[in-house]
Amino acid sequence: MRDFRDAKAMAQTLRESLTGKAVTVSHSESLELVSRMLGVADWNTLSALLHAERRDTAAPIARLKTTTALYPAVPLRDLVPFPNATYPMFVGRESSFQALNQAFDGAREVVLAVQREAGVDDPRFADVYEIGIVAQLLELEPLADGTFRVLTRGLRRVELRSFATESAAYWAEAVDVSEGVARNARDLIRRIYQRFQDYTAVHGIIVPDIWLFFDQTRDPGQIADTVATRMKLPIKDKYELLATLDPAKRLERIEALLDLPQRPVSANYATTIRKALNHADRRHHQYATLEHLLLALIDDAEASAVMRACDADLAGLRQGLVQYLDDDLKHIVTEVGSAEPTAAFNRVDQRAALHAQEMGYTAVTGANALIALFPETRSPAARLLAEHGVSRGRADKAIARGVGKEMG
Structure with a gap:
């Protein structure tokens, strides 16, 4: 067993197998059963042991806070969200709607997880990328076609530790990730400022507020996320920007993408x-x-x-x-x-x-x-x-x- 995710997968498999035999157990009960099967007193002890092994064998992707929190979650098919941006989303899956209801009943925070494949209708942990964001829910409104419009604002990046359906809603365990101390990137920001103007002109992107934002902001991470939100990129490329935690490296990756030959708009x-x-x-x-x-x-x-x-x-x-x-x-x-x-x-x-x-x-x-x-x-x-x-x-x-x- 490599890490806690394997134990999570075992618990999910056990739960699904028991359900097929008309035996219903909760997500937390399945975790406790797997822990006992492996000779450990409870899930908290097993999780701590596995995390310790992981730290000994592999470098973490970032400096992480120690507290893992459980959030209602929404999987996204064709959208990569970034912090400090507002997104209107249209939700049709029942498990997503139930997650939104749970979030509105609580702190109005939800994890937005990016699907690896848009065609997966009922994603599991293996079907979503590792890095997502915590977003604040602003509005939820039912539409005539049975879907829901939800307005969210991205808050911060998180690393997903689990993603599953519990009580008809999607839930994710997640821990905040540290983006580190931003280095001085004044020259890099100036180059991106100039190249992004050309990029928006070529692609017909209308961004009336972006230049004022550049004038008022010197945070490399915020600038990188603001530009990335507006770039026209395949989901995989956009996700790589989300998962690049170092702000300066994220700006460098954006600069490289801006330099690639772009398909102009007629x-x-x-x-x-x-x-x-x-x-x-x-x-x-x-x-x-x-x-x-x-x-x-x-x-x-x-x-x-x-x-x-x-x-x-x-x-x-x-x-x-x-x-x-x-x-x-x-x-x-x-x-x-x-x-x-x-x-x-x-x-x-x-x-x-x-x-x-x-x-x-x-x-x-x-x-x-x-x-x-x-x-x-x-x-x-x-x-x-x-x-x-x-x-x-x-x-x-x-x-x-x-x-x-x-x-x-």
Whole structure:
């Protein structure tokens, strides 16, 4: 046995096996049973012994606080959260909703854990990455489609020691990690400041507050997290930034990623993103959703070409989207500020860049964004596409015939 995680896995296996034989034990009872099977008085003693062995055989990833805390937990499929950022999330899994209920009944803190594979519907400890964050819950609101919108703010990084379902809710044992003392990184921050301006221009990223933040902040860790939150990266690359605990090293990794050749956004798609945000702003919506984006994609040359190749009813699709935005999103109307893209909006934008790379496009187009929207199966946008004749299979076939390439 290598460490406490093996004991946790044994306890989980034991619990599942007993459940199959109509014998129900709690998570804590299964831990105690495994401890006794291994000749140790209780779980606390076994955990201490295993942690001591681990310290003797391997260097820890960071200096850790000694107290492990138990938190309600939410697994994230396509989002890597960072401290000091606010995230609107849309929750559909029952175990996640139950975890949120537990958090709202307590200290309003929840562990956000990043899934290794988005397709896993009921993740276990092996299915989530080691580093997550503790977030503060700000709002929880039920939506008409049966899902829930939850607004969270990231607080701090933690190392997960366990992740399991208990009493129908996800729970995680986690311990805070130390990021150490930040070194002077003035020159590195200055270079990232300059390169990130070019990066946002190439990718059509609208970040009206970022430059003021740079002017007022000299904390390398905060600056690194703020930039990482806004970068368009695959989940694995973004997670590596979250898991890089040393602030200066995190900045260095960001600088290297900013220096990589980036897939530019086509002029048409940049206009489409601005139009989607304008659709939200005109309605005084707090967030720009996938439905705002899809409404803009109807007028995007490349995306609309793919939809017409699918024999889509674009007039009906437009009518359905306008009705949804005007009637069903009244709960996100606000009188102040500009609309912020939802996490789903940003996920689609990131997947669009990856799809453009896979297809060999010189720039990201609205057609790539249309394809990137299909995995968001719980969204009204995906449902409306299906209702009006646009499926992933038909769209893929149209793009394979050359429909949707940048038209200039």
